[in-house]
Amino acid sequence: MKKPAQLQDRLKTALLVIAALGLFAGLGVMFAGKPDLATLIWWGAVVPVLIGLVVEIAQSLAKGEVGLDIVAALSMSAALLFGEELAAAVVALMYSGGTYLESFAEGRARREMSDLLARVPRSATRHREGALDDVPLDEIVPDDLLLIRQGDAVPVDGTLATEWAMLDQSALTGESMPVRMQRGQEIMSGATNAGDAFDLRVTRRAADSTYAGIVRLVEAAQASKAPMARLADRYSLLFLIVTVVLATAAWWLTGDPIRAVAVLVVATPCPLILAVPVALVAGLSRAAHFGVLIKGAKPLEALARIKTLILDKTGTLTDGRPQIVSIEASGELSEDEVLYFAAALDQASKHPIAQAIVAAAHARGAELPIPQNVLETPGEGVAGTVDGRAVVVGGAAFVATQTGAPALERTIIEAGSVVVSLAVDGKAVGHLVMADALRAGTGDLLAGLRALGIGRVLLATGDRQAVAAAVTKGLGLEGVRAELTPDQKVLLVLSERKNGPVMMVGDGVNDAPALAAADIGVAMGARGTAASAEAADIVLLVDHLDRLLAGVEIAQRARQIALQSVVVGIGLSVLGMIAAAFGYLTPVEGALLQELIDVAVILNALRALRIVPNRSGQSAQGQ
Structure with missing residues (x-):
């Protein structure tokens, strides 16, 4: 993957190691009776973390973003300035631990994507x-x-x-x-x-x-995509104001700067810095258990807030492979016999429709003989001998030409279907209707997604309008858009944003730009293209669309758990800040209190590891 991301991961790991080793080494030296040396060690542990933090704050401010990192920087700086090095070291460890957790989640997702992207032709x-x-x-x-x-x-x-x-x-x-x-x-x-x-x-x-043109369109869509704010940062400005006001008031009214330091240390937003990443990383792990690979904590947060779903047709809403939807026999042969003769002869063909017919016969337990005297006309049909009988299978015109017999009359079929005719011993005896059928359980899936708050569901496909209408009949979609080019799919995604965050699900190269432009792009990774998997925020690792239902529910519940941790943790922190302002807590005691609060909210956040989706579907439950 990209080298800058790897370097950033390594830097965050290094800072965590430095903070941890510095804190505990300093404690060891202090208990050995060398407090001056302990002070130097703590300075050495805190300064690298503080420098990295200041760089991140500068980058955020340059983008017009105000985050909770400012509170952490203030508490570490104030603690060092007023001689509370141990408190500063504790805060440095807590902060570097939280950023490492976020980096770990995103890095794991990047590594798991490498196998999918290996399919790109080079x-x-x-x-x-x-x-x-x-x-x-x-x-x-x-x-x-x-x-x-x-x-x-x-x-x-x-x-x-x-x-x-x-x-x-x-x-x-x-x-x-x-x-x-x-x-x-x-x-x-x-x-x-x-x-x-x-x-x-x-x-x-x-x-x-x-x-290559579609790849460039993907890059343009990604560049124009609205950034997703971290859950923690949405509470940052208010908490920053409260913290600075309370710390300043404590110092102003008492004349004791140590009280301000204690307030800042207790105010270090570790429930946000630690509990939120823990809950979201646990949610990522739980989603992966159900075959849903989510590329980081931000997509998980966004998945929990989706209001509009746009689905591709082929390979997403449908299976993407031809299947037998009906068999019609003349009366001389049964439906099973029509399938038997057609499948036996089609064993000699590599055509996808022929292979689908063979697979259907095997699924019914048929034992197929080896055909003899086979002659295939590519793209038209096959003629040969099965069980000593002359058999022709293929398009109606081809069968009629080979046998000289008129084709059987057939019922009207829906758009997008293909008819395979069969003749035995020179006489038309039946035909098989093939189509790219709707995935089983699609109606239940859409009902489940609507129950989770997704109010609009649309189809976006490059296929013909008649085919799209036939496939989606009875699903109650809010819109069907057919014959779309890749850039038109992007426009559809952008236009739907007025109704709330948009999720796009697809598997083809033509879906990749829309996946990149959507708030959340979901790719069918089992048989989808590498382009769509790379552009997407989420990849379904198994070829079951119902896993999306499990993914959405896990994301929503993980976000709820994260919010619970935030509310409880910040509430306890505010109480601790008030106690520190009145002089009941020293900076070190405040840091230890914050550690206890951290343990409580992290234990609560870990409940996300036990999420069991109620609407995951039978196949998901069996994962």
Whole structure:
């Protein structure tokens, strides 16, 4: 991942180690009868933390942000200035511990993303003087001839240099069914080869290709994305004012600066600095247990406040793979027999629809014989012999041409469906209707999300309007937007912000810019593209959309626990500040009192580790 993030993580770790070693080493030396040396050690422990803190405050103020870090800096500085080095060392340890916890959460999320991002294509196989060699993408130039193997993502834009190819463009356009391409047709980078290997004549460099353009759109969306404030910082200004006023009043009225120091030490906002990160890190861990990878505490906070959900269609709202939705037989064969003959012959084909038919037959427990005399017409259909009978399976026109028999009349099917016809012994006997079906339990999922406070749910897809309308029929969505380009999806996300924070869920390359622009972007990481996983704030590590329900509920409950810790902790701190102002607490006693408060609020925050979502779904519960 990025080196600046790694350096920042290491710096926060180093500061925590320095603060911890300095505090305890100084205590050891003090108890050994060397208080002057203990004072020097505590200075050495506090100053590096204080310098790092001042740098962070300066950076925040330059952005117009006022955070609780100022209170911590004031308490450490005042304690050192007035000879309360032990109190300063305690505050330094508490502060560095809190920042380390936040850094740890974000660093863990970055490390877990590395496996997902490993799928990004970085090289291609090029024809050169009768041989094949793998070359980096930046070495590919127009007019190069590339070999695209089955399952490979097309790395650059080009034209098809072989007779035909079968391409899965769902990640780019939202069209769920593979598309047959002919020689000379343009192929976009980011599409996946769903058929046999083919040659691609390059027309654009990688930096100018479709995929690269979408990546640039992602970067622009991320740059324009409104920053999410930390939960702690939203209470910072009021608490800072109360602290400074009370400390100043204690000094002014009594003439004793030590009382002001004691107030500042007790006021060090450790319930916010420590308890909030603990609750949120626990929430991150709990969400990961249910297959929801959240990239840090800020996205977890934002997830708890989402009001609008925008869903992609293919691979998100639907499974993204063709499935049999109905089988219609002529009467001479049963539905099971139609599936049997079609699946037996389709074993010889690599076409995604053929493989889906075979998978459906296996799911029903069918034992399929090996077909004989197979002849496949790519993209059209297959003919051969099964159990000694002549079988033809494929498109209606292909079956009619092969058999000379008229196709069976079929019922009207919904937009986006594909009909696979079957003929046995020269006679049409039935057909199978294939479609990218809605995920099971989608209605219950949407109802659960609405119960959690998400009031608007919309569909945004690059697929055709008729297909989008057919898929979402009966779901009661607030809007269906079809035939959208990646930049139009971004505009939809931005326009929906007027209704509150927006969450976008998708899995394709074309979804990545919208995921980056949304307050929370969620990627389907199990089969989604690396571009969408990188742009998203949250990745569902398993291919179950119902995990989103568990993630939202965990985020809301973790945030509630964090808020409880804040209210209780700050309330106790205010009481301690008042006691310090009246001279009942010294700075060291105030630091120890703050430690007790910290323990209490941290124990409360750790309850987030035991969150069990009520609406997680059966599959989530079994994680």
